[in-house]
Amino acid sequence: MNEFLRRMLFLPEQASTVARRIDSLHYFVIITTLLMSTAVGLTALFFFVRFRRRSESQTTPMIQPPLWLEGLFVLVPLGFFLAWFARGYQDYIFIRTPPAGSIDVYVMAKQWMWKFAYPDGPNSLSVLRVPANRPVRLLMTSRDVIHSFYVPSFRIKQDVVPGRYTEAWFEAVEPGRYQVLCAEYCGTSHSNMLAEVVVMRPEEFDTWLVEQRQRMRQMPHHRWVSPHRAHLAGFVPAPRDARDGRNDRG
Numbered sequence: 656m657n658e659f660l661r662r663m664l665f666l667p668e669q670a671s672t673v674a675r676r677i678d679s680l681h682y683f684v685i686i687t688t689l690l691m692s693t694a695v696g697l698t699a700l701f702f703f704v705r706f707r708r709r710s711e712s713q714t715t716p717m718i719q720p721p722l723w724l725e726g727l728f729v730l731v732p733l734g735f736f737l738a739w740f741a742r743g744y745q746d747y748i749f750i751r752t753p754p755a756g757s758i759d760v761y762v763m764a765k766q767w768m769w770k771f772a773y774p775d776g777p778n779s780l781s782v783l784r785v786p787a788n789r790p791v792r793l794l795m796t797s798r799d800v801i802h803s804f805y806v807p808s809f810r811i812k813q814d815v816v817p818g819r820y821t822e823a824w825f826e827a828v829e830p831g832r833y834q835v836l837c838a839e840y841c842g843t844s845h846s847n848m849l850a851e852v853v854v855m856r857p858e859e860f861d862t863w864l865v866e867q868r869q870r871m872r873q874m875p876h877h878r879w880v881s882p883h884r885a886h887l888a889g890f891v892p893a894p895r896d897a898r899d900g901r902n903d904r905g
């Protein structure tokens with residue numbers, strides 16, 4: 656049933672733990688509205704024929720519907736709206752709460768690319784490597800304008816805003832490659848602001864991360880990055896002395 660509806664609605668694969676939750680709410684809303692609007696449309700058609708004007712002298716009767724019927728028409732839609740709200744609110748809490756022990760990745764957006772950095776230095780352009788079946792938390796900011804980090808197959812989308820940090824998380828369910836798009840118009844090459852999430856087997860990811868860290872340490876120019884430089888690169892808030900204004904003068 657899930658697979659049938661997914662195909663009917665042209666949705667991409669469900670590659671994260673939140674994807675099925677989002678989709679089932681989507682199905683629930685779309686099926687109830689489809690059934691109700693069909694019922695209303697068919698009733699209207701039936702009434703057009705059944706209660707059509709039959710003679711020139713016919714007048715429209717004054718109809719006073721019983722109170723219970725009016726109540727029903729208010730309460731049934733209200734019940735559905737509240738049910739959607741209850742389901743949606745649970746999903747909202749789920750999608751807004753990264754589980755403890757998530758892997759952190761810093762995401763920096765700029766016109767027109769995505770940069771990903773892991774604690775202790777490894778970083779990459781346009782390719783985000785993550786392990787399957789482990790929650791990943793993204794801490795995101797932008798160097799210039801508002802962008803939006805969107806992975807259709809994960810059903811996550813989060814604005815990335817200059818001068819502010821936003822957060823998103825996901826847990827990929829299967830190794831594979833998934834498209835990242837920028838979902839906020841951000842200038843000429845907005846449509847080319849693409850990246851890819853590469854979901855690896857957890858063991859492979861661990862090996863990869865260790866290798867990356869070793870490679871970083873072997874680089875001749877590798878050195879400690881001061882908090883102020885890290886701030887300039889856009890990854891962390893300004894260090895205390897910069898905020899006190901010491902660096903403002905020069």
Ligand SMILES: [Cu+2]
Pocket residue numbers: 764767801802803837838839840841845848
């Ligand atoms: Cu963008």
